[in-house]
Amino acid sequence: MAALAQRLKLSYSKYWYAYVMVAPVVIVLGVLVAYPLGRGVYLTLTDANSLNVGHTVGVNHIPDSFNFVGLRNYSDILFGPGSYDRFWSHFVWTIEWTVLCVTLTVGTGLGLALLLNQKLRGRTAYRMLLVVPWAVPTFVTVFSWRLMLADGGLVNAALGSLHLPQPSWLEDPLxxxxxxxxxxxxxxxxxxxxxxxxxxxxxxxxxxxAAEMDGASAWQQFRHVTLPGLRSVSSTVVLLGVIWTFNQFAIIYLLFGMNAPDVQILVTWAYQLGFGQQPRDYAQSASYGIILLSILIVFTGFYQRWLKRNDQTAI
Amino acid sequence: MTSTTDLATAAPAARPEPARTAGTTRVRRRGERSRTASVLTHGVLVLAAFVAVFPVLWLAYIALGPDETDYLKPGGILHKASFANFSEVLNHTDFLTWFGNSLLVAGGTCVLGVMIAASTGYAVSRMRFPGLRPLMWSLLVTQMFPIAVLIVPMYYILASLNLLDSYGGLILVYAGTVVPYCAWLLKGYFDTIPVEIDEAGRVDGLSPFGTFWRLILPLARPGLAVAAFYTFLTCWAEVPFASTFMLSSDKYTLAVGLTTFVSQHDSQWNLMAATAVLIAIPASAFFYLVQRHLVAGLTAGAAKS
Known part of the structure; x- marks a missing residue:
């Protein structure tokens, strides 16, 4: 015991400045991330909603009156009646959404990067123009798209002039x-x-x-020099892309608002349960959040292991 | 362009192919393309650039049309284009209040977030202490939190701290979301500053904080600037937290205020377009100043995990 105390004391005197320097971040993250996470996990085990959570009306404080229900929220979400419409349809759509979006962004991004990575007149100009969608805040560009996709908007006008079908982009589910x-x-x-x-x-x-000296064709150079060379960057951006797309809130929320149940991915759906309806269902919303987080953590774990394994077999 | 990866070791040597029999008719120099390839490249790039820029230009164009439904008949705007929407937005809406709020919140988060991220980044870059790895790990994991899991409990914490509908509360929340990334970014930057500088400072009698404050921070100014820009842009464009935690319309940030044009004043698309253009200009100007560094920083954090 004394030895432990001694060690603690020693470690304190040795490391105290490090701890002081990280303390602000630890406190902020503790208050705003760790505690909410813990509280969120607790909420998922209750039937809390905006009617039975403690709140203050005028001068009267009404205490919490929700009950502990164990894992019933999770079982209800995953297997309860109507769970297909409430969870699995959104789950499947979220997976489709993530896979398609990441494939398309990485594919298009790689194509454009390859084009830009050669001697080219006006290369800087192209690059400046191509990053415009990132430079302008998302909520601005999404509104622009909303105008263009609206019934009678520009996109449908263009499709109409080409005699193509004009789907109602903001209403028809597909x-x-x-x-x-x-x-x-x-x-x-x-x-x-x-x-x-x-x-x-x-x-x-x-x-x-070297590859050219050995007579490699353009495709072989791409396959055996470019792709392996890009490995560490591309594995990172794919992971980031998956996380960001999976958690993408702004685009769907701003493009369709809350009145389009079919297109809600799990994040926006959870937000709708927690804030977009009356009574607000905090417990279910938090349960969705925990499920989402678990999916991401499991995915990241597998992805890292898959990368490691590939690293060993690649060479 | 700076890159954060060392690829030279990762790329395996090209496979030896059997030497092709020399019989090609025309020899092209390295990096030289045929005319068709060149035309194709430019064609694709022009098309892509057009797709990338068009929605933004379109919005600016719509903003010139004075009537609510002008976006449905864009041809008519040409004849009656005016800056009426802009003056309407600037003079008769809460735009300037929202602008001020956004500026205040984003600026406040920059100062608070970057300061605490810098001190943490320095600690994890230079000092070895028990709890280092768990700390780094939790900084990484924090970045993948979906907002849905945090937003409800955060709402309650802010309510119980009386920080709902206040600038301080939103600044704290934003600081919580940007700090993990900024700490990684700054750690990467501090790693590039030679340790000898710290040692020289210590020998000359500075405390660990003194070295950090007087030597390293001034040297890390470019890194700090990138972290600040990232923070600013993130806060400037953030929607869900702001729309949940800011309740009264004189506290709205721009991102929240913009949505009110459509829901409350029965779809004033023209005003909304003008507002959007006014919001986009400072943000994009900012962005172009730093975009090179942003990419390097963004991928650095995850690559080192």
Whole structure:
């Protein structure tokens, strides 16, 4: 015991300045992230909603009156009656949304990065123009898209003049989903493009020279020099892309508001349960949040392991 | 362009291919393209640039049309284009209040967030202490939190601290969301400053805080600037927290205020477009100042995990 106290004291005197320096962040994150997370987990075990949570009316304080219900929220979300409409349909759509958006943004970003990574007149100008979707705040560009996609808006006018069908982008479920994916891709490409361009430029040109000397075709060079060279950048941006797209709130919320149940991914759906309806269902909303977080953590774990395994077998 | 990765070691040597029999008719120099390839490249890039820029230009164009429904008949705007919407927004709406709020909140978060992120970044960059790894790990995990899991409990914490509908509360929340990333970014930056500088400072009798405050912070000014810009842009464009925690319309930030044009004043798309343009100008100007560094920083944090 004494030895432990001694060690603590020693560690304190040795490290106290480090602890002082990290203390502000630890406190802020503790108050605003760790405590809410703990409280969120607790809420998921209750039937809390805006009617039975303690609140203050005038001078009277009404105490909490919600009950502990164990894991019933989770079982209700995952297997309860109507769970397909409430959870699984959104789950499937969230997965589709993430996979499609990430594939499209990374694919388009890589294509544009490859085009920009060569001697080219006006390269800087192209780059400046291509990052515009990232430079302008999302909520501004999404409103612009909303104007263009509205019934009788520009997109449908253009489609009409080409005698193509004019779906009502903001109302028909399938068209909504397409519109959401397109807008998100539009917003996400610049980041992918710039990061991958950075990766491309750091591949030493000697490798290409060597490959050319060995008679590798353009495709072989791409396959065996460019792609392996991009590995560390691309694995990072894919992970970031998945996390961001999975948690993408602003685009769907701003493009469709709260009146489009089919197009809500899990994040926006959870927000709707917690803030977009009366009574506000805090317990269910928090449960969705925890489920989301678990999915992401599990995915990240698998992704890292998959990367590690590939690293060992690659060479 | 700066890159944060060391790829030279990662790329395996190109596979040896059997030497092709020399029989090609025309030899092209390295990096030289045929005419068709060049035309195609420019074609694709022009198209992509057009798609990227068009929605923004379109919004600016719509903002010139004085009537609510002008976006449905864009051809008519050409004949009656005016800046009436802009003066309407500036003079007869809460735009300037919202602008001030956004500026205040974003600026406040910059100062608070970057300061505490810098001290943490320095500590994790230079000092080895028990709890270092868990701290780094939790900074990373925090970045993948969906807002839905935090927003309800945060609402209650802010309510019980009497910080709902106040600038301080929103600044704190934003600081919580940007600090993990900024700390990683700044750690990366501090790592590039030679440790010898710290040692020289210590030898000359500075305390650990003194070295940080007087030597390292001034040297890290570019890194601090990038962190501040990132913070500013994030706060400037943030919607869900602001719309949940700011309740009275004189406390709205721009992102929240913009949505009120459509819901309350029965869809004043023209005013909304003008507001959007006014919001976009400072943000994009800011963005172009720092975009190079932003990418390097954004990927750095995750690459080192």
């Amino acid at each position: 068209a909504q989903k397409t519109a959401a994916i397109l807008v998100n891709t539009w917003c996400g490409v610049p980041f992918m493009m710039l990061s991958l361009l950075g990766g491309l430029q750091s591949i030493p040109s000697e490798l290409y020279e």
